[in-house]
Amino acid sequence: MNKSPYLDDLQLKAELDRCLSCPAKPCMYSCPVHCCPQEFIKCAKEGDYAGAIKSITSNNPMGLTCGLICPEQFCMKACVRAKIDRPVRIPAIQAALVKKYRQKTSHKIPCSQRQSIAIVGAGPAGIAAAWALVQAGYKATIFEKSAHVGGALRLIPSARLPEGTIEDDWSYIQTLGEVSVCFNSTIDDPVALLKQEFAGVIMAIGDEELINLNIPGEEHIVPYTEYLAHPQRYARLPKIAIIGGGKVAFDCAMTAIDNHASDVTMLVRRALSDMKIDPSELQQLQQAKVHIEPMTKAACVQKEDKGYTLETISTTFVQGQWQEVPDSRHKRTGFDLIIKAIGSKSKPHITHPQVIYAGDCKNEGSTIVEALASGIKAADIITTTKSS
Ligand SMILES: Cc1cc2nc3c(=O)[nH]c(=O)nc-3n(C[C@H](O)[C@H](O)[C@H](O)COP(=O)(O)OP(=O)(O)OC[C@H]3O[C@@H](n4cnc5c(N)ncnc54)[C@H](O)[C@@H]3O)c2cc1C
Ligand code: SF4
Ligand code: SF4
Incomplete structure (x- = not known):
């Protein structure tokens, strides 16, 4: 095959x-x-x-x-x-x-502007901003707190995004013009960059703050960031629950299957038709025999002598909002692992005319192509302001 x-x-x-x-x-x-x-x-x-x-x-x-x-x-x-x-x-x-x-070009776009722009974050939004700035003749410097480009994309399993794919795009961009990256560099104060050689800052820092479920026993739940970054730490656990119904939850479920789990359940707070995955991905989950439980939310997790018990509540859509169904609590026992894949939010922003936010930190929980569009737009705002 x-x-x-x-x-x-x-x-x-x-x-x-x-x-x-x-x-x-x-x-x-x-x-x-x-x-x-x-x-x-x-x-x-x-x-x-x-x-x-x-x-x-x-x-x-x-x-x-x-x-x-x-x-x-x-x-x-x-x-x-x-x-x-x-x-x-x-x-x-x-x-x-x-x-x-695609061939790698050997003709770099000359740097026609003297100004340098700083970009914080080397995910898709930061990469796109750098690409757009270089094409407008600016020098772009990316500050990235990790040791890699790609941001949240690096959590996507290699079955969907083979290793080397992000680097392939990145190396193409680097052939176009002057983009330097400072890895292992966390920027907490973008305004400080303006006091250095940079004429503007694009903040493309993603939405890394995990959202809390605010339920008892939440400390026993493993966040998707940990699970997808280190799936081998959780290999061969047979019974796994995943809280969430989007792409991230899909990746957790398929990783669990690849990790030899025999009983994988996805708890989805909304209806099946509201799941933010493609129809082909729903089909893959069904083929892999993942149990999908729509209109079900997690209410409480308890650690037992062996494994975890998860209490759930059914939900229903009434008067334009999702509500809990009274007396619908249900105890499920014997989980070896419970994973939280419900998304994340961005850190608070600062307001400054030369600091522009782009990507998921601006439009929480988006997609690669929306993050790229947002990065390009941020670069456009900077170059338009500088040239006017
Ligand atoms: C598991 C998973 C599966 C996904 N699947 C899909 C999919 O199939 N299709 C799709 O379109 N999208 C998917 N997405 C969403 C997509 O990855 C994001 O929308 C996209 O990566 C957002 O890009 P970004 O540049 O805004 O932020 P990010 O990709 O989050 O990048 C932010 C970068 O900023 C860095 N950073 C943060 N703070 C600082 C700081 N203070 N200083 C320096 N650097 C900092 C981070 O290390 C990171 O590299 C998925 C996401 C996940 C997690
Ligand atoms: S959404 Fe745009 S970038 Fe993505 S595959 Fe379609 S045409 Fe290409
Ligand atoms: S031109 Fe675009 S919309 Fe029309 S068939 Fe081709 S891909 Fe589809």
């Missing part, structure tokens, strides 16, 4: 042929960075792969990573082909083209 996340040549051709070349380009207008599938697919169909790559990379600095993980809610949701049978698999096409045909 082909386990590669990339389309092979035949699959790529078949998928390219499905595109209707819609003149109105609805797929482009639904993409937060305005990548144009209509254009890059047309180029690829005509054998103009350089043109296809130019079309993708002129709008998207992380074309490869986006191709592998962009959710279906953007370009694919707008795809007209869905009216005939099913949408064109645009992200998969994008990933296959970039993987196969």
